[in-house]
Structure formats: C-alpha cells, structure tokens
Amino acid sequence: MKIAVLPGDGIGPEIIAEAKLVLDALGESFEIEEAPVGGAGYKASGHPLPDATLKLAKEADAILFGSVGDFQFDNLPRELRPEQAILGLRKHLSLFANLRPAICYKELTAASSLKPEIVAGLDILIVRELNGDVYFGSPKGIRTSTDGLFPGTREGFDTMRYSEPEVIRIGHVAFNAARKRQRRLCSVDKSNVLETSQLWRDVMTELGKEYPDVELTHMYVDNAAMQLVRAPKAFDVVVTGNLFGDILSDEASMLTGSIGMLPSASLDANNKGLYEPSHGSAPDIAGKGIANPLATILSAAMMLRYTLGLEAQAARIENAVQTVLSQGYRTGDIFTEGTKKVGTREMGQAVLNAL
Amino acid sequence: MKIAVLPGDGIGPEIIAEAKLVLDALGESFEIEEAPVGGAGYKASGHPLPDATLKLAKEADAILFGSVGDFQFDNLPRELRPEQAILGLRKHLSLFANLRPAICYKELTAASSLKPEIVAGLDILIVRELNGDVYFGSPKGIRTSTDGLFPGTREGFDTMRYSEPEVIRIGHVAFNAARKRQRRLCSVDKSNVLETSQLWRDVMTELGKEYPDVELTHMYVDNAAMQLVRAPKAFDVVVTGNLFGDILSDEASMLTGSIGMLPSASLDANNKGLYEPSHGSAPDIAGKGIANPLATILSAAMMLRYTLGLEAQAARIENAVQTVLSQGYRTGDIFTEGTKKVGTREMGQAVLNAL
Ligand SMILES: CC(C)[C@H](C(=O)O)[C@@H](O)C(=O)O
Ligand SMILES: CC(C)[C@H](C(=O)O)[C@@H](O)C(=O)O
Numbered sequence: 001m002k003i004a005v006l007p008g009d010g011i012g013p014e015i016i017a018e019a020k021l022v023l024d025a026l027g028e029s030f031e032i033e034e035a036p037v038g039g040a041g042y043k044a045s046g047h048p049l050p051d052a053t054l055k056l057a058k059e060a061d062a063i064l065f066g067s068v069g070d071f072q073f074d075n076l077p078r079e080l081r082p083e084q085a086i087l088g089l090r091k092h093l094s095l096f097a098n099l100r101p102a103i104c105y106k107e108l109t110a111a112s113s114l115k116p117e118i119v120a121g122l123d124i125l126i127v128r129e130l131n132g133d134v135y136f137g138s139p140k141g142i143r144t145s146t147d148g149l150f151p152g153t154r155e156g157f158d159t160m161r162y163s164e165p166e167v168i169r170i171g172h173v174a175f176n177a178a179r180k181r182q183r184r185l186c187s188v189d190k191s192n193v194l195e196t197s198q199l200w201r202d203v204m205t206e207l208g209k210e211y212p213d214v215e216l217t218h219m220y221v222d223n224a225a226m227q228l229v230r231a232p233k234a235f236d237v238v239v240t241g242n243l244f245g246d247i248l249s250d251e252a253s254m255l256t257g258s259i260g261m262l263p264s265a266s267l268d269a270n271n272k273g274l275y276e277p278s279h280g281s282a283p284d285i286a287g288k289g290i291a292n293p294l295a296t297i298l299s300a301a302m303m304l305r306y307t308l309g310l311e312a313q314a315a316r317i318e319n320a321v322q323t324v325l326s327q328g329y330r331t332g333d334i335f336t337e338g339t340k341k342v343g344t345r346e347m348g349q350a351v352l353n354a355l
Numbered sequence: 356m357k358i359a360v361l362p363g364d365g366i367g368p369e370i371i372a373e374a375k376l377v378l379d380a381l382g383e384s385f386e387i388e389e390a391p392v393g394g395a396g397y398k399a400s401g402h403p404l405p406d407a408t409l410k411l412a413k414e415a416d417a418i419l420f421g422s423v424g425d426f427q428f429d430n431l432p433r434e435l436r437p438e439q440a441i442l443g444l445r446k447h448l449s450l451f452a453n454l455r456p457a458i459c460y461k462e463l464t465a466a467s468s469l470k471p472e473i474v475a476g477l478d479i480l481i482v483r484e485l486n487g488d489v490y491f492g493s494p495k496g497i498r499t500s501t502d503g504l505f506p507g508t509r510e511g512f513d514t515m516r517y518s519e520p521e522v523i524r525i526g527h528v529a530f531n532a533a534r535k536r537q538r539r540l541c542s543v544d545k546s547n548v549l550e551t552s553q554l555w556r557d558v559m560t561e562l563g564k565e566y567p568d569v570e571l572t573h574m575y576v577d578n579a580a581m582q583l584v585r586a587p588k589a590f591d592v593v594v595t596g597n598l599f600g601d602i603l604s605d606e607a608s609m610l611t612g613s614i615g616m617l618p619s620a621s622l623d624a625n626n627k628g629l630y631e632p633s634h635g636s637a638p639d640i641a642g643k644g645i646a647n648p649l650a651t652i653l654s655a656a657m658m659l660r661y662t663l664g665l666e667a668q669a670a671r672i673e674n675a676v677q678t679v680l681s682q683g684y685r686t687g688d689i690f691t692e693g694t695k696k697v698g699t700r701e702m703g704q705a706v707l708n709a710l
Contacts, residue, residue, distance in 0.1 A: 118468045155518035156554030163510035199511030226609040246577045254581040
C-alpha cells in the first residue's frame with residue numbers, strides 16, 4: 001500500500017512527522033513517499049502543486065496531507081498561492097466527497113466557547129460536495145459589465161452550478177453515512193433564492209425515496225448557521241454544497257472546542273482519498289513545536305479505515321488518542337487548568353506509548 | 356411623515372401591533388398606512404408583493420416591516436412565495452445597505468448558548484450588501500448543461516457578481532459606520548477562490564485609503580464563521596456581500612441569545628429605509644400572543660433615528676426597552692429562572708408604561 005505524504009506549510013511538517021511515526025509503529029508494510037505541496041511546492045518548483053507531487057498523489061493508494069499557507073505567499077498571484085494545491089488535488093483526483101466530523105470530546109468540553117450542556121457529547125458529520133459549485137463553475141473572471149446595476153463598470157463574476165448527477169453522487173454518500181449513524185440527514189441549501197439550490201433540493205428529495213429508512217429534512221443555510229449555534233446536537237448528518245459546506249463545516253468544528261482534534265477525508269468514487277486535519281496551517285505557531293498533532297494522527301486513522309481497509313488499526317489509533325486524553329495530555333490549543341501541557345513531539349510520543 | 360406598515364405573516368401582525376402603539380404614544384404626527392405583504396399579500400391579491408403595497412412603500416418616507424412566511428405557502432411556486440416580497444422591496448426600492456447589529460444585552464447573557472465571558476457585552480455591527488451578488492445576478496435558471504462535469508444533464512445555475520460601484524457604495528456605508536464606533540472594519544470575502552471576492556477585496560482595499568482613521572482587515576468567510584463562534588467580541592464592524600452577509604448576520608444574532616431583541620435596517624442611498632426584526636415569522640407560535648415584540652419596537656426606534664431624523668424619540672424608545680429588561684419582563688424566548696414571563700401584549704404595555 002502506497003501512501004503519499006504531503007506535509008505542506010506552517011505547522012504541516014511538524015504534525016505530519018508525528019502521524020508518520022504512528023503509521024510506522026503499526027507494523028504494516030506501507031510504502032510512504034513524501035513530496036512538497038503548497039508554499040513548499042512553490043519554493044521547490046515554482047508551483048503550489050508541482051507535477052511530480054500530482055503524479056505521486058495519483059499513483060498512491062491514499063494521501064496524507066498536512067496543511068498549506070503561510071504569510072510569505074499571501075501576495076503571490078492567486079493561481080500560485082498555496083491553496084491552489086488543495087483545490088487542484090480535489091479536482092484532478094475527483095475527490096468530490098468531503099467528510100467532516102464535528103465531535104466534542106468529553107475531556108475537551110471545557111475548551112469550547114459554548115456552554116457545556118450545548119456541546120457535551122456533540123457528534124455530527126458534515127458531508128460537503130467538493131468538486132462543483134461556485135468554486136469551479138465557469139465562466140468566471142473580471143470583465144466590464146454590460147448589464148446589471150452599473151453597466152460599463154468593472155465587475156467580478158463567478159458561476160454557481162450543480163448538475164443532477166453531481167447532486168446524486170454526493171447524496172448517496174450522505175444517505176449511506178446516515179445509515180451508519182442515526183439515520184437522519186439534513187440537506188442544506190438556499191432554495192428560496194437560488195436556482196442551483198432548487199435543483200439540489202429537488203434531486204435530494206427524489207433520492208430520498210431510495211432511502212425510506214433515513215429521515216430527510218431540508219434547511220436554509222442561514223438557518224443552519226443559526227441552529228448550529230443554538231442546538232448543534234439536533235443534527236446527525238448534514239449534506240450541502242461546496243460553498244455552504246466550507247462555511248458550515250468550519251463553524252461546526254469551532255463549536256466543539258476540539259478543532260485541533262478533528263480529521264477530515266476527501267474521497268473519490270472508489271474511496272481513494274486525501275486525509276487532512278480540519279484546522280489550517282497556523283503559520284503564527286509554526287516551528288515552535290507546540291502544534292496539536294492529534295487531528296493529523298486521527299486523519300491517518302480515517303485513511304486506514306476508509307481507503308486502506310484496516311479497520312482494526314484505525315481503531316487502535318483512535319483508542320490510543322482517547323487514552324492520552326484520559327491521561328490528561330494537552331497541547332496549548334486544548335489546555336485547561338488541571339491538565340498536562342505538552343508540545344507536539346511529546347503528544348506524538350504519548351500516542352506511541354499508548355499504542 | 357408617512358410610514359408604511361407591512362405586518363406580513365406568522366407573528367408579524369402581533370409584534371407590529373405593539374410597535375404601532377409605541378409609535379402612537381410618541382405624540383408625533385405620523386401618517387401610518389398598512390398594507391398586506393408576503394403570504395397575506397398573496398391571499399389578498401394573488402402576489403406576495405401586491406402592486407398597491409409596492410406603491411405605498413415607494414410613496415412612504417419609511418417602512419416598518421413585520422415578517423413573512425408560513426407553512427401554508429411552502430408549496431407555492433417560488434415566484435409566489437412570501438420571501439419574494441422582501442426581495443422585491445429591496446430591489447425596487449434600491450435598499451442596498453443592510454445594517455444588522457448583534458448585541459448581547461447584559462440582562463440576557465444567560466440566554467445565549469455561548470459562555471457568558473464570550474458574549475457578555477458583545478456589540479458588533481454587520482453591514483450586508485442587499486441588492487447584488489448571486490441573489491440577483493443573471494443569467495440564472497435550470498438548463499441542460501453543455502460543459503462541466505456531466506454535460507448533457509439537467510443543471511441549476513446562478514451568477515455571482517459584484518461591480519465596482521456596488522462595492523464602493525456599501526463600502527462607504529461600512530467605513531462611515533465604523534467611524535461612529537471603534538473604527539475597525541473587517542471585510543469578509545472568499546477571494547482565495549472567487550473572482551467576485553477578488554474584485555470586492557481590491558475595491559475595499561482601495562477605498563480604505565480614503566479612511567485612514569479606520570483599521571481595515573480582510574477575512575475569509577469560513578474563518579469569519581469560526582471567529583464569530585470563538586471570539587465574537589474581537590469584531591467591531593463587518594462588511595460583506597449579500598450571500599455571506601445572510602449567513603454571518605444570522606449566525607451572529609444567534610450568538611447573542613438576544614435574537615428576539617435585534618432590529619435591522621435596509622437603507623437606500625438617501626437613508627430611506629425598511630425596518631424589520633432580525634428574527635423570522637415563527638409560524639409555529641403565531642396567534643398565541645407569546646412572541647417577543649421588542650425587536651420590532653427597536654426597529655421602529657432605528658427608523659426614527661436613521662430615516663426620520665428623530666434621534667431623541669429613538670433614544671426614548673431604546674431607554675424604555677432597557678427599563679423593561681431591568682424590571683425583569685421577559686417573553687418566552689428570553690426567559691430565564693427568576694424573571695417575569697409575559698406575553699406579547701403585556702411586553703408592549705410594559706414598554707408603553709416605561710415611555
Ligand atoms: C483553502 C481553501 C481554498 C479551502 C476551501 O475553501 O475549500 C479551505 O477553506 C477548505 O475548507 O479546505
Ligand atoms: C427570506 C430570504 C430571502 C432572506 C434573505 O436570504 O435575504 C432572509 O433570509 C433575510 O436574511 O432577510
């Protein structure tokens with residue numbers, strides 16, 4: 001089994017290093033190959049997603065991704081900025097299904113900005129479409145407008161769009177995920193305003209007939225943003241488009257207080273996937289050895305489960321993480337009074353010990 | 356001074372009735388005229404925004420709006436659904452600037468789902484553009500796709516767009532609002548992905564040079580959704596487009612625990628405006644006499660201040676609302692142990708007494 005490891009920028013290399021040690025410790029014969037991506041890719045070969053990195057990602061069975069982005073690349077033209085690497089990988093590898101669990105770990109309830117009774121035990125799954133929507137719709141650009149409110153002026157424009165097969169394939173992923181959980185699926189759109197959403201809602205409703213055992217509801221995105229704050233535990237699985245999913249999945253992970261703990265998977269139609277922590281590259285703390293490696297370690301566990309079919313090994317890692325939390329180890333982001341503050345390496349070591 | 360009063364659906368008529376009593380009690384010579392809108396408009400004359408209602412809204416100096424929407428209209432074709440009335444009014448009256456304060460009332464801190472230390476004293480202002488973006492951009496529709504991932508299939512599409520003058524005019528509103536507050540403006544976009552956002556960011560940056568006394572920052576919308584949960588008090592004024600503003604302003608109001616208290620204004624270039632509570636029509640509690648009328652009463656106060664130039668009267672109403680809160684009066688939505696639970700009419704009466 002070949003794993004492409006793409007550490008990226010910021011805290012990426014530090015947290016990936018710990019996840020690699022954990023993979024090594026499992027005693028499986030993984031073939032692990034590393035390549036630069038994001039700002040590191042740009043530095044190495046002038047593009048955030050170098051050809052060799054893309055080739056490796058295509059050949060590999062699975063991809064473990066750190067994070068991309070750093071202040072020093074902020075002023076590059078957009079097509080050369082680090083984020084383009086992640087957009088490129090999603091597109092070139094047809095990784096259309098993004099699974100973003102938002103879990104509030106019992107031990108970390110106090111780290112949330114929400115009241116304990118609102119988030120304790122929270123466990124929701126956001127399924128975000130990742131290949132379509134206004135992210136990739138053409139035409140887009142900057143032009144002189146010919147109509148609209150101020151014809152003849154400079155305008156920026158993008159095309160939001162979803163076709164029926166795109167909605168169907170992400171719908172199946174979400175309904176099937178709901179079947180493995182509480183069998184409740186909430187589809188989020190803005191169909192009171194958008195044609196794209198109207199099609200989305202119609203197709204989801206139709207698809208729901210194939211899953212009579214799953215309760216399907218629909219919610220407008222503005223209301224979803226509110227209900228996540230008011231009563232997040234009311235959700236089980238949420239399915240939504242690329243743009244709304246970007247916003248809501250980040251909002252949901254921040255609710256938990258556990259954002260340093262949350263893994264994510266981006267899958268293609270054959271369950272090949274890219275796995276990355278939900279948090280970003282945190283350039284402000286990069287190189288200090290204080291970043292939390294657990295989301296990356298848990299992303300590696302997700303990879304073993306979804307793509308490599310090693311359920312037992314995935315569970316071993318997850319149990320080890322649970323153990324270090326119970327033992328009281330905390331990196332700075334999840335530290336609260338009375339627990340043991342540790343750095344990135346010590347946290348990785350604690351997981352290895354627990355394995 | 357002529358005020359168009361549009362009660363609408365759900366709890367709209369009940370909460371508007373209380374706001375009208377408050378306006379009457381001021382002793383000014385307002386000419387108040389009512390007209391049906393939303394579902395009520397559809398029932399009265401087959402369209403959510405009847406011609407006569409639009410005419411009245413155009414003639415009036417200001418508009419006081421209740422809320423629209425009810426389950427019974429959910430299955431009408433989109434162009435006849437209640438929400439179209441509010442979109443139509445915004446468009447026909449060029450109400451491009453939506454001011455949405457998110458304030459956490461001291462007395463209501465406990466009603467928030469966030470920890471008291473995170474929200475106590477929260478006072479942010481979201482300035483949302485209301486006439487453009489993917490809400491109104493053409494072309495839009497349902498068609499057979501000719502390109503994209505699945506050519507030849509049915510697809511929904513919408514056009515996101517902003518022109519330079521549109522960004523400039525909402526930018527001025529936001530910078531000027533920041534000048535009256537802490538002089539910090541955060542512009543929210545998704546310029547790492549969208550051309551529309553790239554233009555938005557470039558224009559805001561340029562405009563910022565005219566306001567050297569205001570600190571301008573930029574934030575991606577996904578990050579903004581997180582920071583609102585993590586540390587909302589870090590914001591002063593936020594300016595953003597129609598779609599992101601829809602999501603973030605609702606998220607922000609829900610953070611406060613005071614959503615039943617939050618007014619909003621939608622202004623044109625001459626400060627003519629439509630004023631409405633930030634909450635919706637709550638059809639589940641309509642007719643029960645338990646809805647909170649304070650957001651509507653405070654919307655009336657905002658109308659006096661921004662459009663009618665009656666600052667002293669606006670302050671009188673706001674002080675009266677503050678008084679009833681101190682006296683412990685609470686409708687069900689903001690009720691906590693140890694306060695006095697009252698209905699819509701009693702709450703309105705308490706405000707009148709305090710005036
Ligand atoms: C970096 C950016 C392009 C990306 C996105 O918007 O999808 C990120 O926010 C994410 O959610 O993975
Ligand atoms: C009813 C709907 C069309 C409207 C919007 O999306 O603008 C509402 O959510 C609002 O924010 O006023």
